[in-house]
Amino acid sequence: MSEPKPMQVRPMCARCKRKVLAFTEDHDPFQEKVTFTAYCHGEREVVTLTEREVVNITFVSAFNEPAQLPALVSDPANADGGQP
Ligand SMILES: [Zn+2]
Numbered sequence: 001m002s003e004p005k006p007m008q009v010r011p012m013c014a015r016c017k018r019k020v021l022a023f024t025e026d027h028d029p030f031q032e033k034v035t036f037t038a039y040c041h042g043e044r045e046v047v048t049l050t051e052r053e054v055v056n057i058t059f060v061s062a063f064n065e066p067a068q069l070p071a072l073v074s075d076p077a078n079a080d081g082g083q084p
Pocket residue numbers: 013014015016017020040041063
């Protein structure tokens with residue numbers, strides 16, 4: 001069992017306009033996934049990414065509306081043409 005580890009770099013909270021109170025990562029070596037949890041203003045936001053995705057991602061903000069922690073996206077291929 002792994003435990004969530006506090007991250008040194010915390011994303012900005014889109015609602016509070018300041019860094020979130022806490023930000024943790026939790027690696028799942030079996031599924032090769034990483035779960036990130038941001039805590040702020042009494043809420044938490046969770047996003048799970050694959051180890052591969054994590055390489056290309058920098059968290060800049062959390063609690064974005066309306067999407068969930070879309071982590072930011074340095075990968076344009078991620079914009080999967082979902083827009084009408
Ligand atoms: Zn906040």
